[in-house]
Amino acid sequence: MINVTKCPTCGSGRIKKVRRRWIGKYRGRTYTIPSLEFHECPAYGEKVYDRDAMRKIEARSPALVKARAS
Numbered sequence: 001m002i003n004v005t006k007c008p009t010c011g012s013g014r015i016k017k018v019r020r021r022w023i024g025k026y027r028g029r030t031y032t033i034p035s036l037e038f039h040e041c042p043a044y045g046e047k048v049y050d051r052d053a054m055r056k057i058e059a060r061s062p063a064l065v066k067a068r069a070s
Contacts (some may be wrong), residue, residue, distance in 0.1 A: 009038055009041070013050045015042075015048070018037070018039070021033070021036070025062065029062045034067075037052075
């Protein structure tokens with residue numbers, strides 16, 4: 001996991017690593033990733049994902065169904 005100490009958008013030092021259910025939407029379809037770990041800024045709402053988190057999101061994303069089927 002990457003170590004993020006400041007929000008890349010607002011510069012707040014209050015950004016924290018969290019683990020929780022993540023909800024995504026693509027073309028009206030909702031999908032979830034349980035217990036996803038990422039950094040989130042409580043001041044701005046910005047989320048920062050490391051490579052492992054992005055792989056989990058991509059594995060569940062309906063946007064990538066055709067790419068996975070190939």
